[in-house]
Amino acid sequence: MQVWDPRIEMMPRDELLRLQYRLLKTLVYRLYSFSEFYRRRMKDVGVHPDDIRVLEDVQKLPFMYKHDLRDNYPDTIFTASREELVRYHVSSGTTGKPTVVGYTPNDLKNWTESIARSLTACGLGRGDVIQVSYGYGLFTGGLGLHYGAERIGATVLPTSVGNTERQIELMQDLHVTAIACTPSYLLHIGEVAEKMGISIRDDTDLQRGILGAEPWSDEMRKRIQDWLGIRAYDIYGTSEISGPMFTECAEQNGIHIWGDIALTEIIDPDTGESLAPGEKGELTMTVLQKEALPMIRYRIGDITTVDDDVCACGRSHPRIMRIMGRVDDMLIIRGINVFPSQIEHALLEIPEVGRHFQIIVDRKGVLDAMLVRVEVAAEAFSDKISDLMSIRKLVEHRLKTVLNIGVDVELVEPGTLPRFEGKSKKVIDRREL
Amino acid sequence: MEDAYIIKQISVFSENRPGRLAAIAGALKDGDVNIFAFSIAEADGFGVVRALVDAPEKAHRILTDQGFRVSYTEVIGVKMRDEPGGLYEIATVLGDAGINIEYAYAYSGRDAAVLILRVDHVRDAIKEILSRGGDLLEASAFT
Ligand SMILES: [Zn+2]
Numbered sequence: 043m044q045v046w047d048p049r050i051e052m053m054p055r056d057e058l059l060r061l062q063y064r065l066l067k068t069l070v071y072r073l074y075s076f077s078e079f080y081r082r083r084m085k086d087v088g089v090h091p092d093d094i095r096v097l098e099d100v101q102k103l104p105f106m107y108k109h110d111l112r113d114n115y116p117d118t119i120f121t122a123s124r125e126e127l128v129r130y131h132v133s134s135g136t137t138g139k140p141t142v143v144g145y146t147p148n149d150l151k152n153w154t155e156s157i158a159r160s161l162t163a164c165g166l167g168r169g170d171v172i173q174v175s176y177g178y179g180l181f182t183g184g185l186g187l188h189y190g191a192e193r194i195g196a197t198v199l200p201t202s203v204g205n206t207e208r209q210i211e212l213m214q215d216l217h218v219t220a221i222a223c224t225p226s227y228l229l230h231i232g233e234v235a236e237k238m239g240i241s242i243r244d245d246t247d248l249q250r251g252i253l254g255a256e257p258w259s260d261e262m263r264k265r266i267q268d269w270l271g272i273r274a275y276d277i278y279g280t281s282e283i284s285g286p287m288f289t290e291c292a293e294q295n296g297i298h299i300w301g302d303i304a305l306t307e308i309i310d311p312d313t314g315e316s317l318a319p320g321e322k323g324e325l326t327m328t329v330l331q332k333e334a335l336p337m338i339r340y341r342i343g344d345i346t347t348v349d350d351d352v353c354a355c356g357r358s359h360p361r362i363m364r365i366m367g368r369v370d371d372m373l374i375i376r377g378i379n380v381f382p383s384q385i386e387h388a389l390l391e392i393p394e395v396g397r398h399f400q401i402i403v404d405r406k407g408v409l410d411a412m413l414v415r416v417e418v419a420a421e422a423f424s425d426k427i428s429d430l431m432s433i434r435k436l437v438e439h440r441l442k443t444v445l446n447i448g449v450d451v452e453l454v455e456p457g458t459l460p461r462f463e464g465k466s467k468k469v470i471d472r473r474e475l
Numbered sequence: 476m477e478d479a480y481i482i483k484q485i486s487v488f489s490e491n492r493p494g495r496l497a498a499i500a501g502a503l504k505d506g507d508v509n510i511f512a513f514s515i516a517e518a519d520g521f522g523v524v525r526a527l528v529d530a531p532e533k534a535h536r537i538l539t540d541q542g543f544r545v546s547y548t549e550v551i552g553v554k555m556r557d558e559p560g561g562l563y564e565i566a567t568v569l570g571d572a573g574i575n576i577e578y579a580y581a582y583s584g585r586d587a588a589v590l591i592l593r594v595d596h597v598r599d600a601i602k603e604i605l606s607r608g609g610d611l612l613e614a615s616a617f618t
Pocket of ligand 1 (some may be wrong): 225291293306353354355356357
């Protein structure tokens with residue numbers, strides 16, 4: 043097993059916690075002293091850098107949100123001057139204004155080091171040819187992976203997105219061993235390759251996929267691995283913390299969040315209280331060494347759990363488990379948190395129904411009732427009513443197992459459910475609260 | 476030789492919404508597909524529309540293009556004698572042979588009332604009914 047930076051990655055846990063505390067303390071003093079924005083934020087909640095005496099005191103600090111960047115468009119909360127910046131990235135907000143992030147040379151160095159550690163943990167290194175099929179440009183994916191892959195001495199094939207047939211030809215001709223892209227794009231590559239008469243499994247040297255930038259599931263991982271004959275690793279990051287930065291290790295059991303780069307908290311999205319390891323909540327990160335744009339307790343909005351135990355690979359840094367959904371998408375049904383993504387993942391495992399669905403929440407008397415509408419799959423359509431009833435029963439049973447609440451299922455005609463992502467059409471909440 | 480009696484029925488998944496049946500019938504009519512028999516099985520929230528038509532493949536294509544979930548089902552048509560107890564007789568013949576009737580519906584044929592049956596072992600059912608003197612409708616009756 044290769045480790046990129048054993049001194050940091052294998053650091054005893056107590057030492058790592060002390061390092062995090064030192065970095066946090068330094069960061070808070072710096073921000074309070076030099077940034078009007080951060081000083082005001084801290085004053086608003088009545089906290090002074092002197093109040094940070096142990097690592098847990100991070101909980102005294104105010105949260106930051108995506109809208110803080112939007113409200114301060116383009117760069118008024120940057121804590122480095124324009125002369126110090128060497129790069130911008132811009133994310134096109136799904137709603138409204140874009141957000142701009144900036145990087146000093148040290149910010150780029152830390153980003154690159156973080157990816158170098160992660161790619162090494164996935165088993166990549168010198169001799170590998172890594173096809174970077176994330177978008178290059180304003181999006182952080184392409185360039186982020188690019189420099190990380192070069193740093194570990196791998197050979198980069200910067201294909202960016204698009205022209206899939208050419209990507210497949212190059213993958214074959216240049217003996218690509220790993221690809222970094224979205225999981226759905228990799229599935230697309232697999233399909234296009236088959237149409238070209240090429241089996242990714244048998245006719246290419248591809249062994250690994252570094253997949254992310256969109257939600258995916260363990261079922262999808264299994265499908266990709268079984269079909270394409272590769273190992274698929276989850277990668278995580280968002281432009282506000284630099285970009286894609288963290289991946290799973292060879293254990294494929296959670297994404298290592300390098301503790302010297304980011305301090306991870308899981309909080310209750312409603313109360314803002316910190317939750318214990320293993321508890322499901324909103325992922326919140328403090329980027330400890332960022333110079334141009336340090337995010338303090340940044341509410342990323344993704345729901346997950348964190349595992350604090352030292353990993354089987356020996357790395358002491360905490361791992362976040364697979365993202366279960368977005369805070370914005372969370373529904374509370376009879377007091378239980380339900381994420382549409384849980385339903386999506388459950389449906390992927392049931393071939394009798396399609397992957398599209400719609401949730402209708404209603405209140406019957408004092409109780410919430412949830413109805414999930416699904417389409418019967420072509421292969422499963424039987425003209426016997428009893429078969430269709432069993433499909434409905436099966437889906438109801440599976441959803442109940444996954445969600446821990448009883449659900450009614452309705453079978454609907456194909457093509458009648460909303461095709462695009464987004465809560466507005468997928469979830470219809472008729473409760474009058 | 477049993478194959479001559481196997482009738483290809485079109486089955487269409489439909490929500491119990493007003494107008495769905497009319498939509499199916501209308502689409503077939505627009506495609507110049509003749510419908511000989513039509514039956515609807517309903518459950519809570521959805522139903523299955525079953526139809527005997529003169530051009531099953533064409534009907535399948537038309538309805539699939541319109542977004543319906545369509546499948547073929549093999550059924551048989553038993554000509555009923557104009558006397559009481561006919562259905563009981565058929566059920567007994569099939570029951571004795573261990574063949575299950577999954578559903579049945581009536582259709583008024585050109586010269587006799589016909590009972591359309593879906594059974595779990597269609598070829599065995601045909602053999603059984605013919606050997607016991609029953610009268611089956613040939614699939615060619617619909618073309
Ligand atoms: Zn590990």
